[in-house]
Amino acid sequence: MPLLDQQEHPFGPGRTVAVIGAGISGVCAAAHLLKQGLRVTVFERSSIAGGVWHYDERVPDDPPYPNNTPSRGDYRVSQPGEFAYATPPPEYDDDTGTDDRGQGSRDVADLEVKFSPPGPCYAGLKNNVPTYLMASVLEPWPEGTEPFVSQKRLEQYIQTLAERHGVDAVTLFHTRVDEARKTPDGAKWEIRSVALEKSADGIQFTEKVQQFDLLVAASGHYNMPRVPDIAGLKDWNAAYPGRVTHSKQYRLSDKYRGQNMLVLGAGVSAMDICRELDGVANKVYQSVRGGRFDIPTSMLPANVSRVTEVTEFVPDNDAPGGQRLRDGETIPGSAILKDGQILSDIHHIVLATGYITSYPFLPQLHSDTALIAEAGEELVVTSEGEMAHNLHRDIFYINDPTLAFIGIPYHVATFSLFDFQAQAVARAFAGKAQLPDREVMRREYEKRVAEKGLGRGLHSLFAPGHEVEYVQELVDWVNGDGVKAGAGIMLPHSDEWKKGYEELKARATALFSVAEEGSKGE
Numbered sequence: 001m002p003l004l005d006q007q008e009h010p011f012g013p014g015r016t017v018a019v020i021g022a023g024i025s026g027v028c029a030a031a032h033l034l035k036q037g038l039r040v041t042v043f044e045r046s047s048i049a050g051g052v053w054h055y056d057e058r059v060p061d062d063p064p065y066p067n068n069t070p071s072r073g074d075y076r077v078s079q080p081g082e083f084a085y086a087t088p089p090p091e092y093d094d095d096t097g098t099d100d101r102g103q104g105s106r107d108v109a110d111l112e113v114k115f116s117p118p119g120p121c122y123a124g125l126k127n128n129v130p131t132y133l134m135a136s137v138l139e140p141w142p143e144g145t146e147p148f149v150s151q152k153r154l155e156q157y158i159q160t161l162a163e164r165h166g167v168d169a170v171t172l173f174h175t176r177v178d179e180a181r182k183t184p185d186g187a188k189w190e191i192r193s194v195a196l197e198k199s200a201d202g203i204q205f206t207e208k209v210q211q212f213d214l215l216v217a218a219s220g221h222y223n224m225p226r227v228p229d230i231a232g233l234k235d236w237n238a239a240y241p242g243r244v245t246h247s248k249q250y251r252l253s254d255k256y257r258g259q260n261m262l263v264l265g266a267g268v269s270a271m272d273i274c275r276e277l278d279g280v281a282n283k284v285y286q287s288v289r290g291g292r293f294d295i296p297t298s299m300l301p302a303n304v305s306r307v308t309e310v311t312e313f314v315p316d317n318d319a320p321g322g323q324r325l326r327d328g329e330t331i332p333g334s335a336i337l338k339d340g341q342i343l344s345d346i347h348h349i350v351l352a353t354g355y356i357t358s359y360p361f362l363p364q365l366h367s368d369t370a371l372i373a374e375a376g377e378e379l380v381v382t383s384e385g386e387m388a389h390n391l392h393r394d395i396f397y398i399n400d401p402t403l404a405f406i407g408i409p410y411h412v413a414t415f416s417l418f419d420f421q422a423q424a425v426a427r428a429f430a431g432k433a434q435l436p437d438r439e440v441m442r443r444e445y446e447k448r449v450a451e452k453g454l455g456r457g458l459h460s461l462f463a464p465g466h467e468v469e470y471v472q473e474l475v476d477w478v479n480g481d482g483v484k485a486g487a488g489i490m491l492p493h494s495d496e497w498k499k500g501y502e503e504l505k506a507r508a509t510a511l512f513s514v515a516e517e518g519s520k521g522e
Contacts, residue, residue, distance in 0.1 A: 010187070010402065012431040013037035015213040018191050020177050020361065022167070023051015024158050025407035026218035028136050028419045031165035032426035033216075041212070042167060043193055045116040045176035049162040050155040052119045052222050058109070059249040060117035065237045066229035069368035070385035073360030074117050074224045077178045083194050083205040111203050115196050116176060120222050120248040120269070124276050125151040128268060129413045133501055136419040137491070138165055157415075177361045180215055182400070189215045189402065214429050217359055218406040222248070224358040224385070227351060228264070232313030232333075236349070239315065240331055241324055247273060247352040253280045260345055262287060262335060264310065265352030266294035273350055274304045285343055287335075293411075293462070296511055308338040356385035365397075372454050377442070386456050392441040393474065394459055395421055396428070401435050404428075409470070411462035413501065416493075417471065423490050424474045432487040433478045464505045468493055 015038055019030045022044035033040045048054055060074065127134060130147035139161050145153070162168045172195065179192040188211040195206045225246040227233075237244040247269045253276040261281045263270050266288035277284045278301035288294055289309040297306050316332035325331070335343040358381065359365065365380040372382050375389040378399060382389065388408050390398050397403040404425045407418050427433040435441065452458050461467040475492040493501070 010213040011429055014039065015429065016041070016211075017214040017216060017429060018043065018177075018180070018189060018210075018212040019216040019218055020180070021051065021218040021220060022046075022049040022162065022171055022173075023053070023218065023220050023407075024136075024161075024415050025220065025418045025422070026051070026216070027158055027162045027165075027167050028138065028415075028422035029216045029218050029406050029425060030167045030170065031136075031138055031161060032419075032422045033429060034166050034170070036426045036430035036432070038214075038426070038429060040167075040170050041210070042171040043175050043177045043191070044171055044173050046118075047116075047173050048159070049168065049171065050158050051220055052121055053125075053151050053155040053158060054119060055121045055123060055125070055151055055155070056118035057251060058113055058118050059245075059251060060113060062237070062249075063225040063227050063246055065227050065234035065244075067225060067227040067356060069383060070224065070356050070358045070381045071360055071363050071366035071368050072224070073358045075114065075176070075360070077360050077363075078194055078207070080179070080192060081207070083207040108198065108203055112196065115194075115205075116174070117223075120250075121151050122250050122272075122276075123151075123252050125272070127154060129504070130500070133413045133497060133504065134415040136161060136415055137423070138419070179363070180361045181364060183211065186400075188213060191215075213402065215403050216406060216425060217362070217403065219359065219361075220407055221357075221410075222355050224356040225351070226354045226356050226385070228353055230310055230313060232315065235315065236313045236331065236333065243325065243331055243347070244349045245351065247350055248355075250350060253277055256281050256348055258282050259347035260330065261285065262310075262343060262346045262349045263352055264349070265354065266291065267352065267354060268295065269354075270352035271295045271299060273352055275301055278303045285346075287337070293460075298511070307341060307343070310335045311338050312336040357381050357388055358385060387454065387458055389454075390445065392435070392445060393424075393470075395425060396435060396441070398438060398441045398445060401428075401441075409459045409461050409467075410456065411460045412467050416497075417461075417467060420471045420474055424478050427478050427481075427487065427490065433481040462508075464502070464509060468498055468501065 013036065017033050017038050017040050019026050019040060019042045022042050026042055027049055030040050030042050126148050131141050131145050131149060132147060135141055141157065174196040175193050177191055177193050181190050183190050190209060190211050192207065192209050195208065197204045197206060225248050227246060250273055256277060257280050259281050260283045261277055262285045263273055264287045270286060274284055274286050284304040286300065286304055286306045287310050288306060300306060314334050314336060330345045330347050335346065337343065367379050368383050370379060370382045372384050372386060375382050377390060380388050380390060380397065388405060391405060391408065392398050394408040395404050406421050406425065409417060428435055449458065461470055472492050475490050478490045
């Protein structure tokens with residue numbers, strides 16, 4: 001990718017911007033860009049705004065076991081010209097990359113799921129940061145909104161933002177970006193998209209190529225499932241279809257009534273699923289590796305037993321495989337744990353093992369062979385898929401800041417934090433906030449890596465004060481240039497917000513500290 005000098009950046013009002021994704025990050029980005037006078041097009045592969053908070057009872061296909069390399073994403077990226085025809089629609093396989101251009105056996109619903117895999121939202125999902133800390137400056141929550149609400153209320157909030165602030169009007173739904181590259185002269189972003197259109201005759205796919213001055217990647221964290229390479233897991237998944245699933249495929253707890261469950265993972269999704277299974281499943285085991293950010297055991301329901309990590313899934317060699325087990329039958333075999341314990345009589349396994357950082361529409365910024373320490377100054381994603389490299393303030397791609405990312409940081413008040421990022425991007429792209437020279441951005445990035453290390457932790461703002469400090473730095477930068485440009489002031493967190501967030505962080509820090517001390521004494 002050609003490097004751009006600061007003076008070559010095509011920033012300013014009236015410029016064209018492509019935004020990929022219509023979740024909270026994309027909607028906030030598009031709304032603020034529109035307010036700053038830019039011409040915006042949003043690409044959303046599903047049928048509706050809402051991102052991970054949209055509940056879809058359909059489930060995505062099984063991911064590969066173990067997971068693919070990061071550049072593959074959660075769908076097979078089409079090749080240029082592949083969708084030049086209208087009918088019949090292609091029936092393509094995510095694992096092999098082979099095509100069947102005949103009529104095939106897949107129905108419309110199958111093709112829709114393959115084109116736009118449903119997200120990880122389950123029926124009982126709620127926010128874990130209170131709503132009074134999680135809002136866009138574009139729109140307050142309705143008066144009387146409870147601190148913790150259902151996914152439907154969160155989805156409706158995002159959709160209200162999209163409707164009232166002009167985002168719906170500039171969004172291309174059912175339209176997936178398969179490739180985003182700079183033109184040979186480096187002046188524009190060339191976006192190759194594929195639109196899915198339904199009619200009485202079935203589904204048609206239409207490919208289109210457009211050029212934009214600027215690009216915002218707001219496709220989120222939760223697309224490509226991380227599937228661990230545990231001995232025997234792939235064989236179990238193949239031998240007993242439907243008995244091993246990733247948390248992205250989890251929807252309703254009642255499906256597992258009376259069963260013995262094994263949940264792998266110690267993050268928020270694993271904890272939520274364990275809570276939902278409490279009183280529904282017969283027995284729940286939660287297997288963890290023991291990480292810094294594991295949710296403390298004290299938060300587990302009484303019916304859940306935390307155990308060490310699984311090292312191997314051992315089959316019962318006398319049991320037949322390759323067929324669906326009958327209702328009530330347990331998986332023939334055992335899970336061997338790191339401490340030597342053996343778990344048997346398991347009905348179902350849920351892999352709440354997280355997601356891989358992946359932007360399959362930016363293949364030139366991926367390497368599926370480079371290790372995390374080998375990213376150099378150009379790559380954004382390396383083979384582990386644990387982080388996004390080479391971003392200034394976790395937003396601007398240092399080599400070419402005409403590319404910005406919204407929604408990278410972890411352990412934050414998501415709606416609020418991503419809205420601040422969106423405001424900063426909009427002002428920078430509108431020419432009202434000047435980015436530092438590339439050398440300065442590089443030094444700041446390298447300093448942050450030296451302090452926090454490479455990996456997912458680089459993007460974590462969990463420590464008390466870090467999120468407020470991050471936002472204040474954005475505000476100070478934007479307002480410093482904005483005053484000179486005659487732009488309005490970007491407001492920081494209010495004192496009331498800071499007080500509420502400090503209380504929340506204090507409770508979380510104390511909880512994790514107690515858990516850490518308890519683990520040392522075991």
